[in-house]
Amino acid sequence: MHTTRTVNGKPEEVVATYDAADRITKMILQGGLVTHAFRYDSLGRLVWAHDEDIGARTMTYDDNNWLRTHSNGAEQSVA
Numbered sequence: 001m002h003t004t005r006t007v008n009g010k011p012e013e014v015v016a017t018y019d020a021a022d023r024i025t026k027m028i029l030q031g032g033l034v035t036h037a038f039r040y041d042s043l044g045r046l047v048w049a050h051d052e053d054i055g056a057r058t059m060t061y062d063d064n065n066w067l068r069t070h071s072n073g074a075e076q077s078v079a
Contacts (some may be wrong), residue, residue, distance in 0.1 A: 003016070012029065012030065012031075013031070014027065014028070014029055015027070015028040016028075019040070021040075021044060023038070023040055023044065024038055025037065025038050025039070026038070034051065034052060035051070035052070036049065036050070036051045037049065037050045037051075038050075041061075043061075043065070045059070045061050045065065046059055047059050047060070047061075050073075054072050054073050054074075055072065055073020055074070056072075056073050057070065057071065057072045057073065058070075058071050059071075
């Protein structure tokens with residue numbers, strides 16, 4: 001999907017890719033200079049995300065689907 005957003009008064013193209021369940025899997029910004037990627041588990045929960053600013057982030061969930069941990073590319077975790 002291609003859309004355009006306005007950043008600092010200038011148009012910017014956003015290219016987004018979705019999986020069969022209509023979850024975003026990739027977003028490309030700034031003419032291809034910035035890419036965000038996303039992965040989901042079999043229950044549709046976001047378990048991994050990556051971008052150039054933060055790096056990889058991983059998430060785990062408990063049996064009630066509550067977010068249990070969130071770790072970022074700087075090896076910082078929130079539990």
